[in-house]
Amino acid sequence: MAPEKLYEGKAKIIYSTDDPELISQKFKNDATAFDGKKKGQIEHKGVRNAAITTRLFRVLEEQGIITQLVEQTADDTLLCKRLEMFQVEVVVRNYAAGSICKRLGFDEGHKMKKPMLEFFLKDDSLGDPLITDAHIEELELLTRAERDEIEQLTLKINETLVQFFAERKVLLVDFKLEFGKDSEGHIVLGDEISPDTCRFWDADSREKLDKDRFRRDLGGVEEAYEEMLNRVNQ
Ligand code: UDP
Numbered sequence: 502m503a504p505e506k507l508y509e510g511k512a513k514i515i516y517s518t519d520d521p522e523l524i525s526q527k528f529k530n531d532a533t534a535f536d537g538k539k540k541g542q543i544e545h546k547g548v549r550n551a552a553i554t555t556r557l558f559r560v561l562e563e564q565g566i567i568t569q570l571v572e573q574t575a576d577d578t579l580l581c582k583r584l585e586m587f588q589v590e591v592v593v594r595n596y597a598a599g600s601i602c603k604r605l606g607f608d609e610g611h612k613m614k615k616p617m618l619e620f621f622l623k624d625d626s627l628g629d630p631l632i633t634d635a636h637i638e639e640l641e642l643l644t645r646a647e648r649d650e651i652e653q654l655t656l657k658i659n660e661t662l663v664q665f666f667a668e669r670k671v672l673l674v675d676f677k678l679e680f681g682k683d684s685e686g687h688i689v690l691g692d693e694i695s696p697d698t699c700r701f702w703d704a705d706s707r708e709k710l711d712k713d714r715f716r717r718d719l720g721g722v723e724e725a726y727e728e729m730l731n732r733v734n735q
Contacts, residue, residue, distance in 0.1 A: 511537065512550070512697055518580070522684060528554075528577045532697070534716040536628055543715060547577035549726045550695035555579065556733045557662065557694045564661045566654065569681070569691040584681025584691050589642050590621040590629065591651060593659045594675040598700050598713075604631075610707070616659050618652060623679075650688050651680055658690070666701065669732040671710065674700035696729050 504516040504525060511533045516525040528547035533540050551573060558568040569581040594617040597607035601619075620637060621629045637643050643651065655678055666673045676699035679692035692698070696711040703710060710725045710732075 522583055524581055524583045526579045526581055532715050544723050546726055549730045551577050551579055553695045553730055553733050554693040560665055561658055561661055567689050569689055582683055584683055584689055586681040587643055588623045590623055591655050591678045592619045593655055596674045598674050669735050670704040671732055672702040672704050674702055696726050701729055
Protein backbone atom coordinates (compact mmCIF):
# COMPACT_ATOMS: atom_id res chain seq x y z
CA MET A 502 0.00 0.00 0.00
CA ALA A 503 1.28 3.46 -0.85
CA PRO A 504 2.29 5.46 2.22
CA GLU A 505 -0.44 7.87 3.28
CA LYS A 506 0.30 11.23 4.87
CA LEU A 507 -1.23 10.97 8.34
CA TYR A 508 -0.17 14.32 9.74
CA GLU A 509 2.00 17.25 8.78
CA GLY A 510 3.49 19.27 11.63
CA LYS A 511 5.82 22.25 11.62
CA ALA A 512 9.02 20.22 11.41
CA LYS A 513 7.96 16.69 10.40
CA ILE A 514 5.56 14.75 8.19
CA ILE A 515 4.15 11.46 9.49
CA TYR A 516 3.34 8.71 6.97
CA SER A 517 1.62 5.36 7.34
CA THR A 518 3.49 2.17 6.47
CA ASP A 519 2.35 -1.33 5.47
CA ASP A 520 2.51 -2.29 9.13
CA PRO A 521 -0.29 -0.64 11.18
CA GLU A 522 2.02 -0.67 14.23
CA LEU A 523 4.64 1.47 12.46
CA ILE A 524 4.82 5.01 11.09
CA SER A 525 7.47 6.90 9.18
CA GLN A 526 8.64 10.36 10.32
CA LYS A 527 10.18 12.59 7.66
CA PHE A 528 12.14 15.54 9.07
CA LYS A 529 11.71 18.83 7.17
CA ASN A 530 13.97 21.83 6.70
CA ASP A 531 11.05 24.13 7.62
CA ALA A 532 11.58 26.12 10.79
CA THR A 533 9.05 28.11 12.80
CA ALA A 534 9.27 30.16 15.98
CA PHE A 535 7.02 32.30 18.16
CA ASP A 536 3.91 30.11 17.72
CA GLY A 537 4.45 29.91 13.98
CA LYS A 538 4.60 33.69 13.50
CA LYS A 539 8.19 33.44 12.24
CA LYS A 540 8.78 31.02 9.37
CA GLY A 541 11.87 30.00 7.44
CA GLN A 542 14.02 27.20 6.14
CA ILE A 543 17.21 25.86 7.65
CA GLU A 544 19.27 24.09 5.03
CA HIS A 545 20.06 20.42 5.79
CA LYS A 546 18.05 20.60 9.06
CA GLY A 547 15.89 17.58 8.24
CA VAL A 548 18.86 15.32 7.62
CA ARG A 549 20.82 16.62 10.61
CA ASN A 550 17.90 16.42 13.07
CA ALA A 551 17.07 12.87 11.93
CA ALA A 552 20.69 11.84 12.54
CA ILE A 553 20.96 13.65 15.90
CA THR A 554 17.66 12.14 17.11
CA THR A 555 18.79 8.66 16.04
CA ARG A 556 22.09 8.99 17.91
CA LEU A 557 20.47 10.37 21.10
CA PHE A 558 17.64 7.82 21.14
CA ARG A 559 20.23 5.03 20.85
CA VAL A 560 22.23 6.52 23.73
CA LEU A 561 19.05 6.61 25.85
CA GLU A 562 18.13 3.04 24.90
CA GLU A 563 21.51 1.89 26.20
CA GLN A 564 20.35 3.29 29.56
CA GLY A 565 17.07 1.35 29.41
CA ILE A 566 14.80 4.12 28.13
CA ILE A 567 12.27 2.76 25.59
CA THR A 568 11.99 4.97 22.51
CA GLN A 569 9.76 5.06 19.46
CA LEU A 570 12.67 4.60 17.05
CA VAL A 571 12.90 1.37 15.05
CA GLU A 572 15.50 2.40 12.45
CA GLN A 573 16.67 5.23 10.24
CA THR A 574 15.40 4.39 6.73
CA ALA A 575 16.64 7.46 4.82
CA ASP A 576 18.82 10.49 5.57
CA ASP A 577 15.78 12.44 6.74
CA THR A 578 13.39 9.61 7.71
CA LEU A 579 12.93 7.45 10.80
CA LEU A 580 10.78 4.33 10.98
CA CYS A 581 9.03 4.48 14.36
CA LYS A 582 6.57 2.56 16.52
CA ARG A 583 3.10 4.06 16.29
CA LEU A 584 2.19 5.62 19.62
CA GLU A 585 -0.88 7.24 21.04
CA MET A 586 0.74 10.52 22.02
CA PHE A 587 -0.09 12.28 25.27
CA GLN A 588 -1.25 15.83 24.65
CA VAL A 589 1.49 17.29 26.83
CA GLU A 590 5.02 18.52 26.27
CA VAL A 591 7.53 18.03 29.08
CA VAL A 592 10.24 20.68 29.43
CA VAL A 593 13.34 20.24 31.60
CA ARG A 594 15.47 23.23 32.52
CA ASN A 595 18.99 22.97 33.88
CA TYR A 596 19.72 26.66 33.22
CA ALA A 597 17.23 29.49 32.68
CA ALA A 598 16.58 30.60 29.10
CA GLY A 599 13.65 31.42 26.88
CA SER A 600 10.12 31.61 28.24
CA ILE A 601 11.02 31.16 31.91
CA CYS A 602 13.14 34.31 31.85
CA LYS A 603 10.15 36.30 30.58
CA ARG A 604 7.70 34.57 32.90
CA LEU A 605 9.64 34.63 36.19
CA GLY A 606 12.44 37.15 35.63
CA PHE A 607 15.40 34.74 35.77
CA ASP A 608 18.57 36.01 34.14
CA GLU A 609 19.50 33.94 31.09
CA GLY A 610 22.07 31.36 32.19
CA HIS A 611 20.93 31.18 35.85
CA LYS A 612 21.83 27.64 36.99
CA MET A 613 18.87 25.82 38.52
CA LYS A 614 19.51 24.22 41.95
CA LYS A 615 17.98 21.05 40.51
CA PRO A 616 16.47 20.14 37.13
CA MET A 617 13.14 21.95 36.81
CA LEU A 618 10.23 20.12 35.14
CA GLU A 619 7.33 21.87 33.47
CA PHE A 620 4.31 20.50 31.60
CA PHE A 621 2.74 22.33 28.67
CA LEU A 622 -0.57 21.58 26.94
CA LYS A 623 -0.05 20.56 23.31
CA ASP A 624 -2.64 22.82 21.72
CA ASP A 625 -1.55 25.33 19.08
CA SER A 626 -4.89 27.16 19.19
CA LEU A 627 -4.25 27.95 22.89
CA GLY A 628 -0.54 28.71 22.32
CA ASP A 629 0.71 25.61 24.23
CA PRO A 630 0.15 27.03 27.76
CA LEU A 631 2.04 25.97 30.90
CA ILE A 632 -0.17 23.63 32.96
CA THR A 633 -0.24 22.51 36.59
CA ASP A 634 -0.98 19.07 38.06
CA ALA A 635 -4.54 20.25 38.75
CA HIS A 636 -4.96 21.12 35.06
CA ILE A 637 -3.51 17.75 34.00
CA GLU A 638 -5.96 15.97 36.30
CA GLU A 639 -9.06 17.97 35.37
CA LEU A 640 -8.35 17.74 31.62
CA GLU A 641 -7.53 14.02 32.06
CA LEU A 642 -4.30 14.45 30.09
CA LEU A 643 -2.39 11.92 32.24
CA THR A 644 -3.31 9.70 35.15
CA ARG A 645 -1.36 10.33 38.35
CA ALA A 646 0.65 7.14 37.70
CA GLU A 647 1.44 8.19 34.11
CA ARG A 648 2.46 11.66 35.29
CA ASP A 649 4.81 10.19 37.90
CA GLU A 650 6.31 7.68 35.47
CA ILE A 651 6.89 10.44 32.91
CA GLU A 652 8.60 12.55 35.59
CA GLN A 653 10.94 9.68 36.53
CA LEU A 654 11.72 8.89 32.87
CA THR A 655 12.35 12.56 32.12
CA LEU A 656 14.78 12.96 35.04
CA LYS A 657 16.68 9.85 33.94
CA ILE A 658 16.82 11.12 30.35
CA ASN A 659 18.10 14.47 31.60
CA GLU A 660 20.81 12.86 33.73
CA THR A 661 21.96 10.71 30.78
CA LEU A 662 21.97 13.57 28.30
CA VAL A 663 23.62 16.12 30.62
CA GLN A 664 26.55 13.73 31.03
CA PHE A 665 26.63 12.77 27.34
CA PHE A 666 26.80 16.42 26.30
CA ALA A 667 29.25 17.42 29.05
CA GLU A 668 31.68 14.87 27.57
CA ARG A 669 31.30 16.78 24.28
CA LYS A 670 31.77 20.23 25.87
CA VAL A 671 28.11 21.17 25.52
CA LEU A 672 25.79 22.53 28.22
CA LEU A 673 22.31 21.09 27.97
CA VAL A 674 20.39 24.22 28.98
CA ASP A 675 16.83 22.98 28.47
CA PHE A 676 14.82 20.67 26.22
CA LYS A 677 11.35 19.38 25.42
CA LEU A 678 10.18 15.76 25.36
CA GLU A 679 7.00 14.08 24.15
CA PHE A 680 5.78 10.68 25.27
CA GLY A 681 3.12 8.27 24.07
CA LYS A 682 1.70 4.83 24.78
CA ASP A 683 2.42 1.82 22.59
CA SER A 684 -0.12 -0.90 21.78
CA GLU A 685 0.88 -2.79 24.93
CA GLY A 686 0.32 0.25 27.14
CA HIS A 687 3.99 1.04 27.78
CA ILE A 688 5.04 4.67 28.10
CA VAL A 689 7.52 5.34 25.29
CA LEU A 690 9.69 8.36 24.42
CA GLY A 691 8.62 9.75 21.04
CA ASP A 692 9.10 12.67 18.66
CA GLU A 693 12.67 14.03 18.43
CA ILE A 694 15.58 15.40 20.43
CA SER A 695 17.46 17.92 18.30
CA PRO A 696 18.62 21.55 18.16
CA ASP A 697 14.97 22.37 17.33
CA THR A 698 13.83 21.05 20.71
CA CYS A 699 16.84 21.68 22.97
CA ARG A 700 19.00 24.61 23.94
CA PHE A 701 22.69 23.76 23.63
CA TRP A 702 25.52 26.11 24.63
CA ASP A 703 29.19 25.51 24.00
CA ALA A 704 30.58 24.78 27.49
CA ASP A 705 33.55 27.13 27.15
CA SER A 706 32.31 30.05 25.05
CA ARG A 707 28.57 29.70 25.86
CA GLU A 708 27.94 30.17 22.14
CA LYS A 709 24.39 29.09 21.23
CA LEU A 710 24.28 25.93 19.09
CA ASP A 711 20.52 25.53 18.59
CA LYS A 712 17.34 27.03 17.17
CA ASP A 713 17.81 30.24 19.19
CA ARG A 714 20.18 31.28 16.37
CA PHE A 715 17.13 31.20 14.05
CA ARG A 716 14.66 32.62 16.61
CA ARG A 717 16.92 35.60 17.36
CA ASP A 718 18.48 36.11 13.90
CA LEU A 719 21.99 35.44 15.23
CA GLY A 720 23.33 34.03 11.92
CA GLY A 721 25.29 30.81 11.61
CA VAL A 722 22.11 28.73 11.93
CA GLU A 723 23.07 25.86 9.55
CA GLU A 724 26.57 25.79 11.04
CA ALA A 725 25.17 25.34 14.57
CA TYR A 726 23.13 22.29 13.52
CA GLU A 727 26.16 20.87 11.69
CA GLU A 728 28.33 21.46 14.77
CA MET A 729 25.82 19.66 17.02
CA LEU A 730 25.70 16.70 14.64
CA ASN A 731 29.50 16.52 14.80
CA ARG A 732 29.52 16.75 18.60
CA VAL A 733 26.95 13.97 19.13
CA ASN A 734 28.95 11.73 16.79
CA GLN A 735 32.20 12.30 18.74
N1 UDP B 1 10.45 23.74 22.99
C1 UDP B 1 10.07 22.93 21.93
N2 UDP B 1 8.82 23.07 21.40
C2 UDP B 1 7.92 23.97 21.88
C3 UDP B 1 8.31 24.81 22.95
C4 UDP B 1 9.58 24.67 23.49
O1 UDP B 1 10.84 22.09 21.49
O2 UDP B 1 6.79 24.04 21.36
C5 UDP B 1 11.79 23.59 23.58
C6 UDP B 1 12.69 24.79 23.28
O3 UDP B 1 13.46 24.57 22.13
C7 UDP B 1 13.56 24.85 24.51
C8 UDP B 1 12.68 24.29 25.63
O4 UDP B 1 11.66 23.54 24.99
O5 UDP B 1 14.68 24.01 24.36
C9 UDP B 1 12.06 25.35 26.51
O6 UDP B 1 11.38 26.28 25.70
P1 UDP B 1 10.73 27.60 26.32
O7 UDP B 1 9.61 27.23 27.24
O8 UDP B 1 11.80 28.46 26.87
O9 UDP B 1 10.01 28.30 25.10
P2 UDP B 1 10.60 29.19 23.90
O10 UDP B 1 11.49 30.20 24.50
O11 UDP B 1 11.30 28.21 23.02
O12 UDP B 1 9.35 29.73 23.30
